[in-house]
Structure formats: C-alpha cells, structure tokens
Amino acid sequence: METARPESAIPSRAQALFPEAEFKLRHPLFQAMPYPLGADPRLLELEKFVLKSLDQDTNETLRHASIRYVGRWLHDNSFDVGRETLLTDFFLLHERTPWSVERMHAFATAYLTANGIRIERRRETGSEQRAFKLVQGQRTLPIGETLGAPFAWCMKRFSEFVEMYPWTEGVTLGTSACFKAADLLFMYVQHGLHPNGEWSLIQRRRFMEAEGYIVWTALSLVLTRTDRAAQLPSRRESLERGMHDVVLGQIEDAFTPAPAAPKREELVRDPEGSDLCFKTATDSSGPKAPVLTVVQGPIPPAGDANDRQTLERFKPLQSPLPVALMPSVAQLQESLSRLVREFPWARIAIHIIFSELITRRSFGSLVFHLRPVLLLGPPGIGKTRFARRFAEEMALGFRAIGFAGISDIRALTGTSRGWASGQPSVLLEPLLNSRSASSLVLLDEIEKFVTGKSDMPSAGNFLLGLLEPENARSWFDSFLQTECDLSRLVFIATANSLAGLSTPLLSRLTVLDFGRPTPEDIRGVIPFALQDIAKDWELPKDVFDAVVPPVEVDVPNMRDLKVWLTWYLAEWAKNHLQTDRQH
Numbered sequence: 001m002e003t004a005r006p007e008s009a010i011p012s013r014a015q016a017l018f019p020e021a022e023f024k025l026r027h028p029l030f031q032a033m034p035y036p037l038g039a040d041p042r043l044l045e046l047e048k049f050v051l052k053s054l055d056q057d058t059n060e061t062l063r064h065a066s067i068r069y070v071g072r073w074l075h076d077n078s079f080d081v082g083r084e085t086l087l088t089d090f091f092l093l094h095e096r097t098p099w100s101v102e103r104m105h106a107f108a109t110a111y112l113t114a115n116g117i118r119i120e121r122r123r124e125t126g127s128e129q130r131a132f133k134l135v136q137g138q139r140t141l142p143i144g145e146t147l148g149a150p151f152a153w154c155m156k157r158f159s160e161f162v163e164m165y166p167w168t169e170g171v172t173l174g175t176s177a178c179f180k181a182a183d184l185l186f187m188y189v190q191h192g193l194h195p196n197g198e199w200s201l202i203q204r205r206r207f208m209e210a211e212g213y214i215v216w217t218a219l220s221l222v223l224t225r226t227d228r229a230a231q232l233p234s235r236r237e238s239l240e241r242g243m244h245d246v247v248l249g250q251i252e253d254a255f256t257p258a259p260a261a262p263k264r265e266e267l268v269r270d271p272e273g274s275d276l277c278f279k280t281a282t283d284s285s286g287p288k289a290p291v292l293t294v295v296q297g298p299i300p301p302a303g304d305a306n307d308r309q310t311l312e313r314f315k316p317l318q319s320p321l322p323v324a325l326m327p328s329v330a331q332l333q334e335s336l337s338r339l340v341r342e343f344p345w346a347r348i349a350i351h352i353i354f355s356e357l358i359t360r361r362s363f364g365s366l367v368f369h370l371r372p373v374l375l376l377g378p379p380g381i382g383k384t385r386f387a388r389r390f391a392e393e394m395a396l397g398f399r400a401i402g403f404a405g406i407s408d409i410r411a412l413t414g415t416s417r418g419w420a421s422g423q424p425s426v427l428l429e430p431l432l433n434s435r436s437a438s439s440l441v442l443l444d445e446i447e448k449f450v451t452g453k454s455d456m457p458s459a460g461n462f463l464l465g466l467l468e469p470e471n472a473r474s475w476f477d478s479f480l481q482t483e484c485d486l487s488r489l490v491f492i493a494t495a496n497s498l499a500g501l502s503t504p505l506l507s508r509l510t511v512l513d514f515g516r517p518t519p520e521d522i523r524g525v526i527p528f529a530l531q532d533i534a535k536d537w538e539l540p541k542d543v544f545d546a547v548v549p550p551v552e553v554d555v556p557n558m559r560d561l562k563v564w565l566t567w568y569l570a571e572w573a574k575n576h577l578q579t580d581r582q583h
Helices: 013-017 041-054 060-076 083-093 101-114 149-164 175-191 201-209 211-225 243-253 305-313 329-342 344-362 383-393 426-434 459-466 469-473 503-507 519-524 526-536 558-576
Strands: 117-122 130-136 265-269 276-280 373-376 397-402 439-444 475-477 482-484 489-495 510-513
Touching: 041 060, 041 083, 060 083, 060 101, 083 101, 083 149, 083 510, 101 117, 101 149, 101 175, 130 175, 130 243, 149 175, 149 344, 175 201, 175 211, 175 243, 201 211, 201 243, 211 243, 329 344, 329 383, 344 373, 344 383, 344 510, 344 519, 373 383, 383 397, 383 439, 383 489, 397 426, 426 439, 459 469, 459 503, 469 475, 519 526, 526 558
Parallel strands: 373 489, 373 510, 397 439, 439 489
Antiparallel strands: 117 130, 265 276, 475 482
16 A cells, blocks of 8 residues: 655655755745746746756757846846845756856846846946946946845856966957956956955955956957957947956046035934934034934823833833934944954855945935845854844844744733733833834744734734834834834844745845855854853953864854853863962
C-alpha cells in the first residue's frame, strides 16, 4: 500500500518550476509560480519572460531582452512593491550559468528601469557636452551613492570580470559588448561598491585613473578595428576619445560641495497649535527648534488611584517635546562608516538606509525621519544589535518590542483602565523616557505574531495603521483615551522570513536583506562584541583592551560569539588576573 509522502518531501510550486534553484525563493510572486490558468494576465506575462530568460535553448539576445523586460514590468506594475526581493531572487536564479558582459548589462538595466532610473549621456536637453550619469526623476544620483543589492551584486560580477579579463592582450568582445562594458565601467566607478569594503571618492578617482583607464583604452580600440561601431551612433560616445576624462571630471567635481541654497524657511512649532510648521527666517520671533506635542487631545480623568498615578507619569507627553534633528551629511557619512565596520556583512543594507537619510538632508530636510525598514535574515546575525546601534548613532530613544509568541496586541494599543495591568501603549515609553517626540522602535520578529482571540484585531492590521503616516498622527491609546501623534517614531522591523507577511504590510516597508557574516567578519567584529559585554557588565568599554583572543574563533553567528567570548574571558581571567587585583 502506497503511503503519503511527508509534507517536507512534496515540492512547492516554485520548486517544480525551478528544480535547479539551490536556494529558497523569497518573493511571493516567485513562490506562486507557475500561475494557474485564469490568473492575472500581467502575472502570466511576468512568468513568461522569467522562464524565457532562463531557457538555455533560447538565443542570448532574446534572453537578455527578457531580463530587461522584467525590469520594465516591475516599473509598470505598481501592485508588486517588493522590487528588491524579486530582483534578488531573479538574480540568484541566473547564478548557475556564466555571466557575460551582455547579461551583466541586462541586469543592471533591469534594476535601473524597475526603479525609474535612467542613464543620462548629456548634461541637459539639447546640450552637446558629454556626460554619463544616473538620473531618477529630476534628481541626479550623486557619485558614491550606492543602490540596492541586485545592482550591487551585478557590479560585483563586473569588478570580477575587470580583474580577470586580459585587457592588455587585446579585446575579443564584439562591438556591442564593448559599448555595454563601457556603460558598466562608468556605472561601477560612480555607484558600485568595492569588493574590499568602503570606496571613497579618492579611491574611485584612483581606480578610474589606473584600472579604469586600461579598460577604457582597450574597449575604445574596438572603434579603430571595425566599421560596425558606426552603426550605433547613439552608443558610440561611450567609447569615444575623451569620455574617460569626462567621467573622471565628474568624480573630481563631486569633491566640491554644491553651494548652500539660500535659507528661506525654518521648521518651528505653531504657537497656536501642536503641529510642526514653517516660518520665514526673517521672522526672528518664536522658538527656533522643532517641537511636537505627542498627546494632543484632553485626557479624561481616572477614578482609580493607580490609574491616576499612571496618568500623572505620562503627563509630560501633553507638553511640547523636541523633535530629533537630522544630522549633517558629514555626520551621516561618519555614522555610515562606523556601522559598516561593525556590520560588514550588512554593508549593502546599511548603504541603502543611509542613502535615504543623506538624500533627505542634502535637500534640506531638518527633522529626522526614515521610511520603515524590514531587516530580513536568520537569527543571530545582529539585526537587533544594529537597530540599537543605529538609534545610538542618530541620538534617538530606543524600545524593542518582540512579536514572538504575542497573541494580544493590547500592549501595543494600550490596556483599558480599571485592570491591574492597565497601562498606556509601550510605544509611548521611549518618548516618555527620552523626553522627545522622536524615538526608534524595533518591531522584532514580526512574522511570529500568534493569532489570538477572534475579537482582537490582528497585529498585521494594527501595523498597517501604525506605519501609515496619516494614521500615526491621530493614533488612539486605549488607556489615555485620547489621540496621540506618533508620526515622529522611526520603525525598524526584523523577520527571519517573509512567510505570513501580507503584501500590503510589505508595501509600507523597505525590505533589506541583512546579509550573512563570514568567519572573517566574525573575527573582525570581536572588539565590538567585547564592548557590548563590557556595557552589559556595566564596565568601561575599554576594560578588555588588554585581552587578545585567539585567531581562530569557530562560531556560526554573532549571538554565539558573545557566548564564546564570555567563556574565553573567564579562562583569560584565571590565567592573567592576579588575586590582589580582583575585587
């Protein structure tokens, strides 16, 4: 008699379609492939081009065109908001086959198209002056601004290609491939990440003057060996004489900061209201710092003595509180560098977060804010610690809320009065403790919320409202029985997977893969882990400077590293600390 296979042995829909994939597809649109008959025609169109790009029996030109079309599909179909995750899955599906210049270019183009970024080869319409820059809407991406993981990985493939290709022995690429290689070279030097870590403007300039010059010279020689280049006048300027110097000049120009725009307005509090407003700089009256009243409406009095005591404790939130200011661009760049040193495996995610902050500040944003972020990755890789360190760097209050095992969201909405456990929402605690209208709240492991009573709203619906700015401005607390303005809270969520998270919720989050630490990464962050232990033990952070851990540290993740270091410190103390030095 045949027995049923265990559930784990039954292939998923995606596994049946992509049996060669050596990783778990994360994006819901990939997980649901192949789509059933009668599905949305747009989904069937996406599936067709994904499969065509992977079909090795299809000619290369059509495969690369299919890759580019996936980027166009993502740009045109706004109901799918997880572009980064979908393109990451798409990228990994192609990892099993060799990467050609044409494929790298197709993926880079797909990413740019999906995000509304175009390559601009003129400085302005009608100008004959050469340029090579990336433009998103009306904004030119500043040199050094990095893009998402799929683009960074594509640039990494190109850097490996540059390192291995025998440029000085003569280029054997076709003419079209040379044009595309030139595009990739200019994208890489302006917006790529160096494989060895941070890549400053000076280092980008040196690369362009040395390796970049060798590559460009080899590619440009194709023009002198064939007449086919004349058939592509729109792309020819990428290889024309002097284009190398144009891009090098753009990098040089990036060293000179743009002149500050005239200061016309300052963000201040409306003296007759509780919200933020602008006033002209010529008006010298009134406060200069932005403030906000969190608890805006009247609070009904409480009959219970314990409830009255709690209301008294939260009374400061009824007065104007300072709002966190955005650090300067230089300060943001310094914080970026420090966090990348502490979390090198999450370099791409950190760059994306700080790219938004630096852009906001560059355009004159004064008040600190960040679109809600979801850090994705397995347990123990430092997601929670990063959120805490990010709050420290940005001088924000911090509160972590764990969702694992929670079945009652009243801790988030506030518990009704009259109960012994009656309290306002935990979301108000960091604002009260820091006496600020701005704080960072960590929503930890949001995919693990346990469904509770049927009459209780789900955590997903609660988060949908909380992460919507308009709703956050008039958020109701059940204990205070009035509306609160939580619009200045900054949210970072974590999850081990996207399973169970709805598309509407994901649409309100910037989903970032937090990476995975390598053994080299773990060894490199030992000093930071020792500082954490010193802080936990309430000791000076340099107390362990004399401790030299062994070179070999065999632990799988950051969580186990602290456990291992605690054991090692005990052994080190036995051998090195004299009895008369102990307390």
